[in-house]
Structures are given as structure tokens and as C-alpha cells.
Amino acid sequence: MTGRILSFILSILLTLLGWVPGVIHACLVVNDYQAERRH
Structure with a gap:
């Protein structure tokens, strides 16, 4: 968090x-969050 x-x-x-x-930067953060949720 x-x-x-x-x-x-x-x-x-x-x-x-x-x-x-x-x-x-916001796009990178959102992409990282979505990748984290997939795994």
C-alpha cells in the first residue's frame, strides 16, 4: 500500500x-497494478 x-x-x-x-507515470502505475492483479 x-x-x-x-x-x-x-x-x-x-x-x-x-x-x-x-x-x-500514471499509465505506468495503472499498467503495473493490472499486471499485479493478473498474477
Whole structure:
């Protein structure tokens, strides 16, 4: 759970720097979460 909170905070910080890095990081987090659920 802690890793998800840190990922959320990192996504917010990247979004503040520009929406493109934030969106890319969010997509990576969602993809990782879905891969984790499959296994």
C-alpha cells in the first residue's frame, strides 16, 4: 500500500511539472497494478 501512496504523490508532482510526465507515470502505475492483479 505504501508504494501506491508514493506513486500517487510522484504522479501529482510530475503533473505539476507538466501534464505529459504525469500522464506517462500514471499509465505506468495503472499498467503495473493490472499486471499485479493478473498474477
